[in-house]
Amino acid sequence: MTKVWDIEGSGVVSLSEVVAHLDAAGRSLFNEGLDYTASLLRGLCEDRSILPDLLRRQLAGENIVDNRYSAQVFVLGRGEYFTLRAVIWDEPVGLQGEQMYLYELPHDHDFSFFTLGYFGPGYETVVRSYDNDNVVGIEGESVRTYDEERWTLSKGRVALFEGGKDIHCQLPPASLSISFNVLQNVASSGIRRRQYEFDENFSSVRRVLNVNPVSLLARAACAVGGAAVQYVEEIAITAPGDYERAVALKALVSLDPKYISIAMDDRSPYVRAEALPKGMSGK
Numbered sequence: 001m002t003k004v005w006d007i008e009g010s011g012v013v014s015l016s017e018v019v020a021h022l023d024a025a026g027r028s029l030f031n032e033g034l035d036y037t038a039s040l041l042r043g044l045c046e047d048r049s050i051l052p053d054l055l056r057r058q059l060a061g062e063n064i065v066d067n068r069y070s071a072q073v074f075v076l077g078r079g080e081y082f083t084l085r086a087v088i089w090d091e092p093v094g095l096q097g098e099q100m101y102l103y104e105l106p107h108d109h110d111f112s113f114f115t116l117g118y119f120g121p122g123y124e125t126v127v128r129s130y131d132n133d134n135v136v137g138i139e140g141e142s143v144r145t146y147d148e149e150r151w152t153l154s155k156g157r158v159a160l161f162e163g164g165k166d167i168h169c170q171l172p173p174a175s176l177s178i179s180f181n182v183l184q185n186v187a188s189s190g191i192r193r194r195q196y197e198f199d200e201n202f203s204s205v206r207r208v209l210n211v212n213p214v215s216l217l218a219r220a221a222c223a224v225g226g227a228a229v230q231y232v233e234e235i236a237i238t239a240p241g242d243y244e245r246a247v248a249l250k251a252l253v254s255l256d257p258k259y260i261s262i263a264m265d266d267r268s269p270y271v272r273a274e275a276l277p278k279g280m281s282g283k
Contacts (some may be wrong), residue, residue: 001148002127002166005038005158011028013043015050019077019084027081028183028217030112030160036156037182041116044180045156050076051086051119051178081185089123089170089177106169106198108132110210111184112162115153120177122153123170128202132164137194137242138273141205153179164193167202192241194270208243222255229255242268247273277280 003202008042020031029037029051044050052076077084092103097116108130128145145167153159161168170276184191195210214235221228229252236248236259252259253275263275 001129001149002162002168003034003160004151005035005042005157007039007042007156009042009046009156010039011043012046013040015044015048015076018044019079020084022077022084023079024270025081025166027189029081029182034160037114038160041114041158041180042156042184043091044116045118048268054086059069066234076180079185080188083183083185085181085183086118087179087181089120089173089179091172098213102174103170104200106200106202107161107209108165108196108198109161110193110195111189112160113184114158114160114182116157116180117157118178119154121174122155122157122177122179123173124150125170126150126154127161127166127168129165130167130202132193133198135205136273137196137205137208137270139205139207143198145202145203145206153177161167163191164275167198169202181225194243211243214244215251217247219254222251225255235263242270246271246274253277 016086021037021040025033025037058074071163072088074086074088075083075264076086076157106126127149129147130143130145135141151157151159195229197206197209198204218232218235221232232248235244236252237245239245239248245268249259249263249266249271253263259279260276263272266272266281
């Protein structure tokens with residue numbers, strides 16, 4: 001289950017101190033010294049000038065932060081193994097684009113992350129544990145979960161969600177709230193697991209969330225034809241990730257039935273389920 005810290009304030013810790021610690025921790029950041037990292041993050045909560053200064057400069061047109069994720073997110077620091085972000089959570093009022101909050105949508109993460117309640121009442125979350133390694137990832141697949149907990153990311157509270165282990169469903173805060181997140185870098189950490197959306201009972205897989213452009217590119221290459229198809233073939237056979245092989249093979253099978261044999265021979269049940277025509281199970 002999630003690890004949650006309720007730490008009494010012990011003095012201000014600057015943003016630069018936190019970034020330096022996260023950078024120095026390297027690959028071990030989400031496995032070792034967790035209590036110390038949580039205490040440093042808690043210290044950020046004592047510095048109430050961080051966001052007023054950031055928002056003032058941003059609104060003044062200085063464009064000092066990276067918010068490539070969405071308007072909800074501001075990147076405060078990066079390192080080889082982490083990204084530190086501020087995330088704004090608002091009460092939804094039915095406007096287009098509010099789905100970015102992922103409220104009332106049970107999901108896991110392929111990466112681990114720390115989160116700190118910095119401002120406002122915070123969102124409420126329901127969490128259940130599961131084992132990502134025991135899930136193939138097919139739509140409608142049953143999932144075994146256990147140990148449900150429910151808590152609110154209140155001001156000063158720090159939590160650690162483990163990638164591939166914690167499924168959570170966030171509920172809207174009573175009023176605008178802001179959290180700080182420290183995300184594990186997927187690429188440098190060598191993470192290849194899939195991230196899922198689950199049904200409202202946390203009991204079955206609805207879809208894969210961490211998709212990438214390979215699917216659309218593979219479909220376009222097979223539709224257009226020509227030399228690009230050979231690169232789709234290469235992905236289908238050699239890509240280390242199940243998702244990449246699955247979408248490449250699915251595009252190839254749609255192009256020519258001769259690729260069915262390659263899909264049937266793939267070692268992954270996920271790839272076979274996604275790439276083969278309905279009714280064919282492979283191995």
